[in-house]
Amino acid sequence: NFMLTQPHSVSGSPGKTVTISCTRSGGTIASHFVQWYQQRPGSAPTTVIYEDTQRPSGVPNRFSGSIDSSSNAASLTISGLKTEDEADYYCQSYDSGSVVFGGGTKLTVL
C-alpha cells in the first residue's frame, strides 16, 4: 500500500496564492490520477480537481492541480484567495485495489 502526506495547515491573505502539497510514499505519483476535495465545516466534500489537473464545471479557474514526478507529489494551487476558500482540502489516489486519502490540510484565509 501507499500513503499520501499533506501539510496539516496552510494560510494566506485574501487575493494571495497558496499551494497545498500531497506527497506520495510507496509507488509513483504519476501511476494513478490524483483528486482534490474541498470540505467546509458541517458539509460533505466536493471535488475541486480530478484526474490531476481537471476542474469540474462550476469550480473557478482560481483552482489548479499539478503533479511533479521529481518530488513524487501532487499540488493544489489556489490563486486570488477568497474567504470562502477557507476549508479542509484532501488529496486522494488509488493503487492495487486501495483508495487512499491524504490526511487533509486546513486552509485559513487570514
Added chain:
Amino acid sequence: EVQLVESGGGLVQPGRSLRLSCVVSGFTLDDYAMHWVRQAPGKGLEWVSGISWNSGTLGYADFVKGRFTISRDNAKNSLYLQMNSLRPEDTALYYCGKDRGIGVAGNLDNWGQGTLVTVSS
C-alpha cells in the same frame, strides 16, 4: 440533479451489526462504481469500500476486511454496507460516493450527506 441519500446509521453496541443504505437518483446507477467513505469526529476522510459498476470488483480498506461487505442493487438504485463485529473505532459519519467511472479508482464526483454510526456500550 444527482442525489445520494444514506440511511441506517445509529447507536449500536460493540460486536453488533448494522446495515447502511444509499439510495441514488438523477443518474443510472449501473453506469458507475460506488464507494463508502467515513469520517470520524474531528478527523479526516477514510475510504472504507468500493464496488465496480457490475459488482465484479470489490475493494476494502484493511481495517474492515472480513467485517464489512459492500453490495449494490442497481434495479433498486441502492448501495449497501453490511457492517458486522462493530468496534468503537468504527464510530464515524459514513458517506456514500459516486465514482466518475465504472472501476473502483476512487474518482468521486458526488457525495451524500452521510449517516452517523456510533458504536458504544
